[in-house]
Amino acid sequence: VVTSLMPVSPEIASPSRTGSRRLAPARLPQHTERLYRAAYALSGSAPDAEDLVQETFARVLSRPRLVRRGGELAYLMRVLRNTWIDFARARAARPHPAGGEAIDWVVEAESDPGGLALDVRLAYEGMRELPEHQREAIAAVDVLGLSYKEAARSLRIRPGTLMSRLARARERVAAYMEGAE
Amino acid sequence: MFDQPVPEHQRRVIRALQSGPRAPARLHRRIEAMNADASRRLPLVPAPREPALRRRLGRVAVAGGLAAVLAVALVVALSLGGPSGPSAVKAAELSLRPSTEATPPANERRPALLQRSFAGVTFPAWSKEFGWRAEGARSDELEGRKTETVFYRHTHHRIGYTVISGAPIEPPADAETLNARGLQLHRFRLGRQDVVTFERNGRTCVLSGDVHDPDTLVKLASWKGQGAVSF
Numbered sequence: 001v002v003t004s005l006m007p008v009s010p011e012i013a014s015p016s017r018t019g020s021r022r023l024a025p026a027r028l029p030q031h032t033e034r035l036y037r038a039a040y041a042l043s044g045s046a047p048d049a050e051d052l053v054q055e056t057f058a059r060v061l062s063r064p065r066l067v068r069r070g071g072e073l074a075y076l077m078r079v080l081r082n083t084w085i086d087f088a089r090a091r092a093a094r095p096h097p098a099g100g101e102a103i104d105w106v107v108e109a110e111s112d113p114g115g116l117a118l119d120v121r122l123a124y125e126g127m128r129e130l131p132e133h134q135r136e137a138i139a140a141v142d143v144l145g146l147s148y149k150e151a152a153r154s155l156r157i158r159p160g161t162l163m164s165r166l167a168r169a170r171e172r173v174a175a176y177m178e179g180a181e
Numbered sequence: 182m183f184d185q186p187v188p189e190h191q192r193r194v195i196r197a198l199q200s201g202p203r204a205p206a207r208l209h210r211r212i213e214a215m216n217a218d219a220s221r222r223l224p225l226v227p228a229p230r231e232p233a234l235r236r237r238l239g240r241v242a243v244a245g246g247l248a249a250v251l252a253v254a255l256v257v258a259l260s261l262g263g264p265s266g267p268s269a270v271k272a273a274e275l276s277l278r279p280s281t282e283a284t285p286p287a288n289e290r291r292p293a294l295l296q297r298s299f300a301g302v303t304f305p306a307w308s309k310e311f312g313w314r315a316e317g318a319r320s321d322e323l324e325g326r327k328t329e330t331v332f333y334r335h336t337h338h339r340i341g342y343t344v345i346s347g348a349p350i351e352p353p354a355d356a357e358t359l360n361a362r363g364l365q366l367h368r369f370r371l372g373r374q375d376v377v378t379f380e381r382n383g384r385t386c387v388l389s390g391d392v393h394d395p396d397t398l399v400k401l402a403s404w405k406g407q408g409a410v411s412f
Contacts, residue, residue, distance in 0.1 A: 029212050036204035050208050054281040054319075057212050062283070087279065116200055123197035142198045170191040177194065 027072065028057060034144050035076055041139040042084050044128045052087065056080045074150040077140050081155065119177065126176030134169035137162055142170070207322050215282075267323035267345065269352050269367075273376040273389035275330050276341025280317020285331060287315075293406025299329035300346040301382045305410045307333060307401060313340070340390025340398070349385045352378050361403040364412060368395065377402050381412050 035056065039049035056079050067075045127135055140151035141162070152162040187195070285297035287306050295304045295315055307313040313333040321328045323345070330343040352358075352367035356378070359366045366379040376389040377398045388402050404410060 029209070029216055032209055032212050033204050036208065037198075037201040040202055041198065046202070046205075049202075050205065051278060051281070053204065053208060054211055054215070055279055057215055058281045061215060090279065116197065119193060119197035120200050120202075123194055124201060126194075127198075138198070142195045143201065145199070167191075170187075170194050173194045173198075174190045177197070178190070 028060065028076075031073055031076055034073070035080060038077065038139045038144045039080060039084070041124065041127050041143045042080070042135060043087075044124070048087065052080060052083055055083050055087075059083065071150065073144060074146055074154040077144055077146060077151070077154045078156075081136060122177040122180050123173055125180070126173035129176055130169050130172055134165050134172070137165035138169040138173070141166055211320065267326055267328075267350065269350060269356075269369075269376065269378045269385070269387055270371060271323050272328060272343045272345055272350075272378075272385075272387040273341075273371050273374060275319070275321055275323075275328065275343050275387075276332070276339070276374065276389040278319060278321075278330075278341075280319050280332050282318040282320065284315050284317050291409050293409035295331065297329075297331060299344045300327070300384050302344045302384050302386065303411070304331045304342060304344075305401075305404065305406060307404070310404065310406070311335070311401060313401065338390060338392055340388060340392065340401075343387040343389070344381075345385045345387070347384075349380050349383065350378075359399060361399050362405065364403045366399060366402055368399065379403075381410075 032053065036049055036053050039052035039056075040046065043049050043052060056076060059079050060076065127138065130138070136155055137151065140146050140154055141148065144151075146154060148159055148162055148166075152159040155162065157165075285295040285304060287308070288294040288296050292309060293306055295306045297304050297318065304315070306315065308315070313335045316332050316334040316339070318329065318331045321330070327346040328343050330341045332339060332341050334340075353369050356367040356369040359368055359377075364379055366377045368375070368377045370376070371389070373391050374389050375392055375395040375398050376387065378385055378387050379402050380386065386402070388398050390398070392398060405412070
């Protein structure tokens with residue numbers, strides 16, 4: 001259960017009797033990398049991913065909450081998703097002249113003998129072809145690293161729904177990667 | 182139920198997604214700064230008494246933290262005012278971005294100003310005079326230059342006031358040059374936005390937004406607040 005609280009000092013971010021803990025600002029920056037990847041997966045644009053992460057942290061820091069023990073990342077995913085929805089609405093109402101800029105991927109065969117860098121590029125390109133709900137599922141589990149249970153709670157869907165969306169999303173991205181080779 | 186084996190072709194997808202793009206260093210710096218700012222703003226709560234050794238270790242950690250903050254501040258200070266400059270168009274596009282920082286409060290002693298300055302320029306407070314109230318802010322880096330933007334809103338109109346660090350930048354070649362209240366401004370259109378650029382205290386300022394009357398931006402930019410807004 002996520003409960004709203006008054007702001008608290010980070011020094012007292014200790015586990016409570018209910019197994020929840022107050023969100024500790026000092027612990028948030030460690031999630032920046034994973035959150036950025038998830039934001040990029042959702043938006044497909046490097047500047048948007050930056051803005052999304054910054055706005056997500058701004059929202060979280062402005063209203064510290066009580067979250068489940070170990071549930072910080074799931075909470076961040078929920079806020080990230082809400083932020084993304086707000087961005088998408090604002091963009092629909094007001095076209096952005098700069099447009100989305102994808103990351104400039106440069107993959108040299110010699111420097112990537114295992115082909116991982118190429119796979120990364122293709123996988124994120126494939127993500128852009130997914131419907132929104134599948135993209136959210138794969139971003140929460142495969143990009144952010146949430147458990148199925150955490151991801152389902154974070155996206156407010158049933159675990160079974162998450163599993164089926166995830167499986168379909170992985171299949172479509174895999175098909176995209178194979179088709180692009 | 183959740184332990185079904187994942188086929189190899191899907192594992193390849195997962196491996197690729199987990200090795201995705203890295204967050205730029207500037208984002209890490211901003212998050213750290215926001216985090217430090219949030220920690221400063223939180224109310225002080227009495228902490229339980231700690232043993233002497235832990236207190237000493239805490240002091241060492243605080244000293245280390247201060248040194249790190251000073252080092253970051255030095256790096257930021259050195260990076261201000263680099264030789265290359267962003268375009269006024271890119272700066273104007275920032276006004277379409279969302280705000281990511283809190284609204285700067287009004288300066289009670291100097292009501293024509295907000296309590297936020299950047300690169301020697303203090304953002305004006307227009308709510309009493311013009312009805313444009315400050316609403317959020319953001320910090321960015323454009324082609325090696327730090328910028329700070331404060332957003333203002335009037336009914337459903339929103340504009341951004343961006344200050345660019347470093348030497349002044351040139352306006353677009355097709356910009357119209359105006360003079361209002363002794364201030365030289367350059368005005369141009371960017372899609373649905375009107376944009377004016379001008380200088381304050383040696384910095385380029387860009388005021389941009391979707392407004393009814395393009396002269397609104399000129400009027401706001403050139404307002405001196407009875408001398409409180411310095412140029």
